[in-house]
Amino acid sequence: MAKQVWKPGNMLYPVPAVMVTTGDGNGIDDIITIAWTGTINSDPPMVSISVRKSRYSHELLTKNGEFVINLVTKDLCYAMDYCGVKSGRDVDKFAEMKMTKGKAQTVSVPVIEESPVNIESVSYTHLRAHETDSYLVCRLLLEKKNNQKKKKKSS
Numbered sequence: 140m141a142k143q144v145w146k147p148g149n150m151l152y153p154v155p156a157v158m159v160t161t162g163d164g165n166g167i168d169d170i171i172t173i174a175w176t177g178t179i180n181s182d183p184p185m186v187s188i189s190v191r192k193s194r195y196s197h198e199l200l201t202k203n204g205e206f207v208i209n210l211v212t213k214d215l216c217y218a219m220d221y222c223g224v225k226s227g228r229d230v231d232k233f234a235e236m237k238m239t240k241g242k243a244q245t246v247s248v249p250v251i252e253e254s255p256v257n258i259e260s261v262s263y264t265h266l267r268a269h270e271t272d273s274y275l276v277c278r279l280l281l282e283k284k285n286n287q288k289k290k291k292k293s294s
């Protein structure tokens with residue numbers, strides 16, 4: 140079949156959808172579904188999430204800079220979809236989806252207990268993109284903490 144030429148677009152499919160928890164550090168928390176996430180660097184470990192300015196999560200991220208990337212299982216698919224169509228401005232997504240707030244080890248925002256992998260992160264720098272507005276490159280805090288422990292042990 141002959142190749143076709145399309146107008147420029149993001150064609151890197153499939154993308155992993157994750158649930159990102161954000162918060163103000165004082166009890167206001169939110170969950171946003173993010174498909175635009177990716178790897179940036181291995182040492183130090185860094186990932187990126189891409190969040191539109193219009194999202195409530197963007198407001199919380201701008202204030203606090205801390206967040207958790209929670210990986211999604213089959214059982215969490217419904218909640219992931221819900222968190223991707225409702226805004227934390229209007230609903231408490233933790234309560235509506237009956238998900239449990241767990242205490243993170245290094246950041247002030249909660250992890251989703253029902254998720255098997257919680258990547259605790261802090262915003263490191265950001266890149267403003269035309270449409271997406273804020274592209275956050277994040278350092279993975281838990282990894283940093285583990286490295287510090289290793290260094291202490293070896294000295």
Ligand SMILES: Cc1cc2nc3c(=O)[nH]c(=O)nc-3n(C[C@H](O)[C@H](O)[C@H](O)COP(=O)(O)O)c2cc1C
Pocket residue numbers: 156169170171172173174175176189190191193194195196197219220222223224225226227228
């Ligand atoms: C599968 C899926 C993937 C999504 N990926 C993104 C994304 O990468 N970036 C983004 O800004 N919004 C994305 N969204 C939309 C937000 O999750 C949605 O607007 C959400 O309601 C925002 O919640 P908030 O206002 O509480 O932050 C996605 C939605 C779905 C269903």
